[in-house]
Amino acid sequence: MKNPVFTGAGVAIITPMYEDGSVNFDELGRIIEDQITRGTDAIVICGTTGECSTMTDEEQLAAIKFTVDTVNHRVPVIAGAGSNDTDHGCALAAKSAECGADALLLVTPYYNKTTQAGLIAHFTAMADAAGIPVILYNVPSRTGLNIAPETALELSRHPLINGIKEASGNISQVAKIAQLCGDELNIYSGNDDQVVPLLSLGGKGVISVVSNVKPELMHDCCKAWFVMLLFAGPLHAQDAVVTISKSGTVKQILHEIESQTDYLFVVNAQVDVKRPVHIDAQKKTIREILDQLFAGRGVGYELKGKNIMLSPIKEKPAAEPDRKMISGRVTDVSGTGVAGATVIVKGTPNGTTTVGDGSFSLDLKNAGADAVLQISFIGMKPVEVAVAGASQLNIRLEEDTQLVDAVVVTALGVKREEKALGYAVQKVSGDELGTVKTTFVGTALTGKVAGLQVRNSTEFGSAPTLRIRGESPLLVVDGVPYEYVALSELVADDIESIDVLKGASASALYGAKGGSGAVMVTTKKAKKEGFDVSVNSSLMADVGFLAFPDVQTQYSSGAGGKYLLNDAVWGDKLDIGRTATLYNPYTYENEPDQPLVSRGRNNFENFLQTSFVANNTVSIAYKGKLGSFRTSVNHIYNRGQYPNTKLNKTNYSLNGDLKYKRFSLSAGLTYNYATYPNNYGTGYGKGSYIYNLVIFQGTEYDIRDFRNYWVKPDEQQNWVVNGSWYDNPYFLANENTHGDKQHLVSGYLTLGYDLTSWLKLTARTGVDAKNGRQEWREAWSSAAAPRSGESHKKGYYEIQKRTGFSINQDVMFTADKTWGGFGLNAMVGMNAFYRSWDTLSGYTQGGLSIPGYYSLKASVNPALASSTMSRRRSMSLYGKATLSWKSMAYVDVTARNDWSSTLPAESRSYFYPSVAGSFILTEVLPKMRGVDLLKVRGSWTRTKMDLGVYDIDRSYTISADRWGGMSGADYPDKIRGSVNPETKDAYEIGVAGIFFGNRLRADVTYYQTLSYDFVKDGTVSNASGFTHKKINTKEELLRRGAEVMLSATPVKTKDWRWDTGVNWSLDRYYYHKLDPEYSNASPWVYEGARWDWIAIQDWERDPDGNIVHGSNGLPVLSQYKSKRGVYTPDWIWGWTNTVKWKNFTLSFSFDGRVGGIGFSTTDQALWNGGSHPKSANQFRYDEVVNGRKTFVGRGVKVISGSVDYDAYGRILRDDRVFAPNDRVVSYEAYVKEYNPTAYRPRWQNYFDQSFIKLRDVSLTWNIPQPWCAKLGLKSASLSFIGQNLLMWTKGFKYSDPDSIDLSTGEENLSSPSLRLIGYNLKLNF
DSSP: OOOOSOOEEEEEOOOOBOTTSOBOHHHHHHHHHHHHHTTOSEEEESSTTTTGGGSOHHHHHHHHHHHHHHHTTSSOEEEEOOOSSHHHHHHHHHHHHHTTOSEEEEEOOOSSOOOHHHHHHHHHHHHHHHOSOEEEEEOHHHHSOOOOHHHHHHHHTSTTEEEEEEOSOOHHHHHHHHHHHGGGSEEEESSGGGHHHHHHTTOOEEEESGGGTOHHHHHHHHHHHHHHHHHOOOOOGGGOEEEEEEEEEHHHHHHHHHHHSSOEEEEOTTSOOOSEEEEEEEEEEHHHHHHHHTTTTTEEEEEETTEEEEEEOOOOOSOOOSOOEEEEEEEOTTSOBOTTOEEEETTSSOEEEOOTTSEEEEEOTTOOTTOEEEEEOTTBOOEEEEOTTOSEEEEEOOBOOOGGGOEEEOGGGOEEEGGGOSSOEEEEEGGGTSSSOOSOGGGGGTTTSTTEEEEOOOSTTOOOEEEETTBOOEEEETTBOOSSOOGGGSOGGGEEEEEEEOSTGGGGGGGGGGBTBEEEEEEOOOOSSEEEEEEEEEEEEEEEEEEOOOOOOSBOSEETTEEOSSSOBOOOBSSSSOEEEEEETTTTEEEEEEEOOOTTTTHHHHHSOOOEEEEEEEEEEEEOSSEEEEEEEEEEEEEOSSTTOEEEEEEEEEEEEEEETTEEEEEEEEEEEEEESOOOSOSSSTTOHHIIIIISOOSSSOGGGGSSOEEETTTEEOOSOOSSSOOOHHHHHHHSEEEEEEEEEEEEEEEEEESSSSEEEEEEEEEEEEEEEEEEEEEETOSOOTTTOOOSOEEEEEEEEEEEEEEEEEEEEEEEEEETTEEEEEEEEEEEEEEEEEEEEEEEEEEESSTTOOSGGGEEEEEEEEEEEEEEEEEEEEEEEEEEETTTEEEEEEEEEEEETTSOGGGOEEEEEEEEEEEEGGGTSOOOTTEEEEEEEEEEEEEEEOOOTTSSOOOOEEEEEEETTEEEEEOOOEEOOOOOOEEEEEEEEEEEEEETTTTEEEEEEEEEEEEEOOEEEEEOOGGGTOOEEEEEOOOEEEEEEEEEEEEEEEEEOSSEEEEEEEEEEEEEEEEEEOOTTTSOOOTTOSTTSBSSEEEEEEEOBOTTSOBEEOTTSSBOEEEEEEEEEESSOSEEEEEEEEEEETTEEEEEEEEEEESOEEEEHHHHHHHHHTOOGGGSSHHHHHHHTSOOOOEEOSSEEEEEOOEEEOTTSOEEEEOOEEEEOOOEEOHHHHHHHHSOOTTSOOGGGEEEOOEEEEEEEEEEEEOOHHHHHHTTOSEEEEEEEEEEEEEEESSOSSSOGGGSOTTTOEEOSOOOEEEEEEEEEEEEO
């Protein structure tokens, strides 16, 4: 037995310093005297709290000597002398002992991460050198190295190693040290929040930081414990006196005793309490009455707290403490309570869950003195803690950083560990979304998830389009698959995480909705106890373009080399002294003999305005003992690059949760309002800015001269031509508009009740309601009529109101049981879903009677109205069972049956099964160096999809004002067929691994999806009076692909850390079976061929591929279509990086596509309009300026012979003789023939989609904590951010291939792609 250096509370005293860093001995002396006066039991000088790491050896020894002298033996002085250099530590220990210290405190060597044997050697050497008692200091969270209990046992055998300051936070480890070492190693708590638990395990006190400010509190706490131990003794409540005179059953007598005392009886089922008895006892003890009741009956009794336990007599076990209730608190590493953690008595079904602040109370029942608690919470490392007679435990859980133990949100919002899943899932943290913030969250997902393709439109207000494995995924927010909530409506600052469930197997429980995978969004909840206020402010503005439609500025509007209006840009040469009659935008007159010069070289850029996005969020959160809430308000203002484009979005959200005993509640409500005045002006066609200003307007005018776009307000616009096709772009932006106002409310309520420790009932309701108002306006004199299509130029007005509502309800029973090495997690539930959508529109006819008066009342002819209505309802039953074995093998089986209102009665019910499994190979394989974990997985599922609302409905079409003001109705032209739901069978296999201590992580997946029973319109005989009916075809389509995810931490030091991740995926689409009647009969369509093809008319070519020219010298277009290629990229990829150095963090990401072709409307339109930069060449100059044609099309001509084709363009006979083409033609005529209107795509304007883009960049400075404290902040950061900074493209030059339609491979005269830079500021109060 070793006498402790001290008992009670010793202070880990601070070391006061002057501003120059030298020790302030005067202040140190005052602090020491104050500590001793206020009852501290020992002083630890130059410990880690005393900043010994910042002091020289001379300063440290001087401080120790000063303290020894000042204390003068009034309390023990313990000197810190730890070091990660053994030789240096030995020298410092010896010198500290020479200063007169009573003992030394030796912290584990940091950074070196020596072995346990190395620790023994290190501490032994230092103890030998010191020659005085030594207290070890175990704080693995700071040093990265833990002193194992067995190591502590070995060290305790050294006569001078007296004690250990335990700050591991692991109560079970402390209990084991106490068990192994007994009185040979005195234990002191190193955590102020774990003093009582360590004292209850036999600890001698605490080395306290809190004692710096409250030494008397810590001293009294320890003193009270030791006093309690001194006077505590057994209580014999059985000796309480009662009076009973009664006949009845044993049970009735026991109830009478309960009514007269504070005690309750707990009766074993084997004890007969129905036996009739008579008791006549006056002021008898409970003991005496029980002896009388059970004399000779073999029944024993014992007191456990306030309970008297009655049970058959058996051999009495080892003595147990009377107290059978255990309470405590479960926290994370920051000290925040963990609500919902599971606390179970090991080896029994007895358990409970923690409440809001992490506290719990549990009846140990018959667990015995050696009871062990198992504490777990998903996403954190489970721990086991020995009760060891304690009545109060404080337990800290650490986050589990291993990939396989990562927590993901799966179908129905259920959180599961990733290692148990048989399908691919990838998580994106909300932290990755909240710094580089633009208008829509979806952009931030680009390149971050393998298999997720994001189309980022360059158009104002156009949200990104997401595809998982080529299909549109389901969006689920907080467990609810809302009908009208889109990812574009969500606020980045409100998102905690996004889990991407890939493929149908991952989301099988959602039925048809989840057949294409799911994007699971979990919103932020209150995390830390108390109030928390956060501000996140971002501003980004454009500073240039990644892709821009450049034009030639050498030739004017016109045709045939002559200046003309209302035509393309094939006019006269500019800037060579020629003149023409030009329109004056100030006098509104055509003026002759005006010089033809390129006034508007930068017309399009001058027309654009600086675009910016301001995104600001304020949130308030509070967490208490029973629950929490969080509320936020977000505002986004997006000024577009075109005049009069501005988006205002406001979002309010409120959520909260409550847990009381077995009951839990969580709820959330969000309101979203969005409005913009105009989003017209894009695409190919009248009304498009690029169409009007770039493609078909020359640079002889400066667009800035036309800002005043009225000649006569509301009646006549000010433009160079008053024709039937083109308009002043400023007029288009402000007078031909489409505006929208939208209100969206969504909310959920989830109720839970723990029926038992392993069975839970959950009910969830999600509701969303959408209300919107759209307006379309076309002003007088407008050539473009994008909405009405009318050509009278007398204006148009339309208003549309739309309302949508959906409700989604689930009731679920979940069970979680374990026995032996097996575990079963099961769920059964039902779902009810209802959705409605209505529109009501009114619009004018024949124009507006009053210019500028936009009202249905201004309609020249009677205004018309139209409406739509749709309803859908479904009912579902579903279930899931997961069987696990030793956390090694998992099998997942799900089943769902739907009943849909949109299918015929005979096929309305349909069933979806799925099965998935995973196996942890490293649990059975021999230990391999560098391999931490290997997991294989696989899954299969069948998904079915119902029909559209009116696909099988035979309803009349009613039209107003059909004849003479009377309405009419058309009989339906379809027969109601009997069809089955479309079906998909999908499977995937994968492998995941963790290597080199979680420094390298890998995941590889292969998937295949077979789709069949497609529903199409089948033709019927006209004699039937109908034209078509719904049928199932025999065609089957196959998707297959692969996904690879690699992430690593190549650099990880004290100051530096580099995390990097690469993802790569490919998709391939093939015909599996063809329908002889309904499949496409083209030659490139056959079983095994790709079905994502693009086919267009090519030019006729000779056997060597040269273009054939006709007798007019122009290229000859084939009359048959040919396969041009496929629109699906060969593969897509992303590369993300985060580099941290001290308080700075640099994050950047690249992504791109490789392969796949796309049609560039911009290129073809530029050529056709005469605006393409390459069209200003010598051939054009000769034709326009010199008056001679010099252009000869490259290729061949036919000098004799002919060719025959079959119905699909395959050559049957060809005896043509070719010669090089030598026919001189007009360059303008040739280009227009080679590049006609963009509505007719041509072969040469399809380009490779490949691109590489520097997507996001942020450089963040985390403001030092002392600075924040002075400003009243908990934390703050400032970031410089950028998006779309650089781009390389293989084929596309004048437009961004990122904006290509994912389903068609077409780019539709895209707006310029903007480069954005700005700042982000985060404040936390």
